Amino acid sequence: MAKKIAIVTGSRRGIGLGIAKELARNGYTVVISATADEVQASPLMDSLHADGLSTEYIRCDVSNKQDRDNLFSLVMEKYERIDVLVNNAGVAPLKREDILMASEEDFDRSININLKATYFMCQKAANLMIKAMQSGLEDYHPRIINIGSISAYTSSPERSSYCISKAGVSMVTQLFADRLAEYNIPVFEVRPGIILTDMTSVVKGKYEKLIAEGITPIRRFGMPEDVAKCVMAACSGMLDFATGQVINADGGFHIRRL
Structure with missing residues (x-):
């Protein structure tokens, strides 16, 4: 049976790394991708290989079309298949700034990396997946998983x-x-809530207080592993008829309560 291949963008740390590890532990060869060069990524890769995880690193700035095309070309050239694409790469604002003062630079950066890149990563992967399916590739059931956020519906001006x-x-x-x-x-879409990562570390105290006060029914920080398990559920095949579904990895934050 051919090895299944997963690509996880923004996976050098945080949620993305948690997802990459979980996929690798479940038998996937995982292409880890981020903006760091290979030298910067080598300590991480050595650690993953020492743990017996089947991974490789390909540098990719998802906001750059040439980088995106190169990522897919290298993967297809080596493996001839993509079984799972996880669009995880994303950035927080450069500066937390009131919407009345927010800059075009910050807006463009967020849209280009978080949204535009996800759109075109989906498009490219989808066409490659369709082509592979039409070629008669055996045991091939590809899936795409986008990592969203509770910020999709929660106002933070x-x-x-x-x-x-x-x-x-x-x-x-x-x-x-x-x-x-x-x-x-x-x-x-897997939609994380308040997850303990580098991105949230700058406001950890604020979130600790909110969690203690019950903003989430499950009163703890989410961990990258919590999100990774939801990704694995989406990869399992058990949810395929629920295509388009949002899987809330948020400790119950989405529940409307009185």
Whole structure:
């Protein structure tokens, strides 16, 4: 049986790395990708290989078309298949700034990396997946999973560009789930809540207080592993008929409560 191949963008640390590890532990060869060069990524890769995980590193700035094309070309040249694409790469605002003062630079950066890149990564992967399916590739059931955020529907006026970009990711998921249904390629959104990562470390105290006060029914920080398990559920095949579904990895934050 051919080895299954997964690509996880933005996977050098945080949620992305948690997802990459979980996929590798479940038998995938995982292409880890981020903007760091190979030398910077080598300590991580050595550690993963020492743990017996089948991974390789390909540098990719997802906001750059040439980098995206190079990533897919290298993967297809070596493996001739992509079984799972996880669009995880994303950035927080450069500066938390009131929406009345937010800059075009920050807006463009969030949209280009979080939204535009996700759209075109889905497009490129989808076409390669369709082609592979039509070639008669055996045991091939590809899936696309986009990592969204509770910020898609939760107003944070000091992080407006991030919220808008993640709301867009939700629609990207719906659009591709609709379009790819005829090819039996399911597309999902995994929507993390308050996850303990480098991105949230700068406001850890604020979130600790909110969690203690019950902003989430499960009163703890989420961990990258919590998100990774939801990704694995989407990869399992058990949810394929639920294409387009949002899987909330948020400790119950989405529940409306009185």
